[in-house]
Amino acid sequence: MKKRWDQVGWNEVKRIKWKEIGWYLLVIMITIPFIFPLIWIIAAAFKTQAQIVASPPIWIFKPTLNNFKSVFMEQDFARFLWNSSVVAVASTVLSLLLGLPAAYSISRYKQQTLGVFILVARLMPGISFLMPWYILFSKIRMVDTFSALIASHMLVALPLIVWIMINYFDGLPRELEESARVDGCSIQTAFLRILLPISGPGIITATTLSFLFSWNNFMFSLVLSTHRTKTLPIAIYNFVSYAEVSWGNVMAAAVVIITPAIILTMIFQRYVIKGLTVGAVKG
Template identity: 65%
Template sequence: MVLIVLFPFAWMLASSFKTQVDIVAWPPKLVFSPTLQNYRKVFGEQDFVKYFINSTTVALLAVGFSLLLGLPAAYSIARFTQRRLAMFILLARLMPGISFLMPWYIIFSRLNLMDSYTALVLSHMLIALPIVVWIMASYFEALPRDLEESAMVDGASRQYAFFKIILPLSGPGVITATTLAFIFSWNNFMFSQVLSMEKTKTLPIAVFNFLSYAEIDWGGVMAASVAIMAPALVLTMIFQRYVVKGLTMGAVKG
């Protein structure tokens, strides 16, 4: 199973150091002379740093606003059993993103917000916000109600108990929701392809730039893909322990 999962990534990583001739050779060449030409194309010919800044900005803003709205919403769903609200948010998550694309395009075009961070952040929040709400709602349900009730008996408001007691105890859940929401936003291609132009193009567009009607620059595609995946992999490896704990919290209740 590990070999099946890792094989595509290993093949992509190896191909990023091959020439175009070596990549399309048959049978595949397992022994080759590595080259950095593909990475020079990505970082030299393509405006990769600009795309990186755009992706980082959009992902951070989308995740930040999703946490700002999603954490109180998840707490409300968990403590007041707001199942209808939860189902509405789940429905928004399950709907294919392309169904939102045309309405977003019409709205942002008429508001002159095309090729703006506002358009991309709001569209990416369609992905990030439901993730935050659903992960954190399960996490908050697993926390004993006695914690904030004891604080309120001592005179604290519910808001104070939420910010000073519940949130500090919800670190693994918040890290899990933040990591997953960031990765989904980071990898999103569809919204950036339609709603952004030269000013706000994101990293997935860097891969698309290596595709043409005449040929596909497989070396550039592989190098750009490795460069795009690297931050997400590093982030996942750093917070892996918290992600596992956050996803399993609330799975068993007793």
């Protein structure tokens, strides 16, 4: 049986058991720093203020739900949660609607100029958009609306989706559509009926990432969101600058924000990795 080279390097040479154990310890040592802060945040969310600020830190404690209670009762976090969801879902769906055909066309007709043009959006510092946007949106009386916020988040989502999907479409064999075209199928039909249905993995990747980026966006919402359209990242930031610093509440709010992102990542782990590494590896 032929072994893959990477298995050869380690598995064959290091048969000895204790080396194997040592290797697992190494992996654990590598992983702990990445997971520990998150565990700490979650733990702190269930602590009282006194337990959080205690030095040396308290590792075992009786969890309290008070932080979450005050986050949802006093701070209206449910509404911010809703706002964040509306913005993230709408910006993702709209970006898919605009981006999928564009990606298809760029991939099939090799419209590289357009591709680069869209990529520049990724290079630009987001701050430079804010003031012009504000003026643009106020001219069309859209400042205090979700539309303005959604449009701004789409500028992050759209290039992302287009680039992920160009990559995906490039990898699909052309014969698929061509045979459909021979049968007299129009390009639109071929795209809608043949290509999209088998693009599930690519679309899931694009959708998940686009949702995550919108969910986490702080800068655009900082300037464009108002009281009515306040999203979670802004809410938690306001939280800190207001009156006393209640770390328990802050951590509870942090958990509220992070949890959906984590769950989504757990479900679509494979796709998220694909999306984050797309374009970096020429397959």
